[in-house]
Amino acid sequence: MFQKTHYVSVRGVIVENGKILVVKHAHSNRPPFWCFPGGRVEDDETLSQALQREMIEETGLKVKVENVVYTQEFVQERLLELFFLCKIESGKAKLGSDPDNPGPPILVDLLWASPEELLSMPVYPRNLVHMIAAGNLQQINHQVLYVKEELSNFAD
Template sequence: MLHRISAGAIVENEGRVLLVRHRRIGKYDFWVAPGGGVKDDESLEAAAAREAKEESGLDIHVSKLIYIEELVNPECRHVKFWFTASLLGGSLDVSHPETVAEFIVEAAWLTPEEIKDKTVFPPVLSGRYWQDRVAGFPTPVSLPLRQMQFW
């Protein structure tokens, strides 16, 4: 089984979270905070920033490690490191070739209310994240191992 290290960014701006929509008609339709595989000798923080730029068109500042997520599917075991991040600039754009290849069709700023009606990853964005945020993310949280629904 392959192993993959990934990094992602939970970017907040004006009470909304940046999410990208992965959609393949007849296969899946879900939203996720931007992120992906770490390349070569890239740091986790640099990977999260690069992935956010590729998937959303936005420049971000990566801050604090808040979640470690373990995922598994029949082909691969993933460990994903989620960081808080803030917006530096740019405009929403999903035209990067790697973004198109991953079936990312939209990037948007969503409120907690808008998130509740969608399939969202990491799943903590539908609930726990908001309580952890109020607490100031005192320490990184290791999330339970979960089976990937889509890959």
Template sequence: MSKRSNIWLGVAGLVKDSNGRWLVVKKKYSGLKGLWSLPAGFVKQDETVDQAVLREIKEETGVDATLIGLIGVRTGVIREEISDNMLIFLLQADDTAISIQEEELSDARFISEEELLKDPTSSLLIKYLIENPPNKPMNVVKGLNPGDQFQYTTYHFIK
């Protein structure tokens, strides 16, 4: 992983299939190694957060998804020196064929909420989101332009 500043911005996707099962992954590294977690990753310098979550899901699992909206923000400080922030989006799976990114993941699959709650390898965030379902997602509004003087190549508002 490349060196990052002390302010991290990541995204995660809660992707559901037509049966309500969640797309979850097991990372091969980090504090989530061996635990079911949401597909996630860092935002790149040339993308918006909503573009980043779609890219990360596709890269990690091969699944295409439709963005529904923003459902939460996970934020924390690591060792009093790194602000670690993650925007969590709700998405609907367009397909359920999974092809995992083997360099990062040991497993990926669609699993029911009931199974995830019982599984001791489900992450804290997975269990928290199941037990505390998000309210109405905030929508991503595209096509806005605050003025050419700002020189945005992409500009989205989440409300």
């Protein structure tokens, strides 16, 4: 029997006019922090669909999802996070909400920040912030196949 080993979360990295979009989280059990918008992938979604939904919910932006720029794994939580470079297709950035968390708002602010500003803020993941500030945002190719058999269609 197939058993799920990890949950998957997707986050969007948008660079526009030299600024990067981040959202501020305020949880009752830890200090506020900034991160890239996104969230968990639902069972019936592709990674791109999940990130497009999350970006609309949290920022009001319709985005084109491009390639992976960073990954991180939380072992204790069994969570794998994939960070995708995104391009804005339409909309104006505005603070949205996190419908998965009822009660007081979790998302409390939205900001376009320069790479230098990100370095002085509690933005996570720190390694990704340092990569952005160093101008070293390498894209990792992300390919979508619907069935494994599609692999046999590629020539060497």
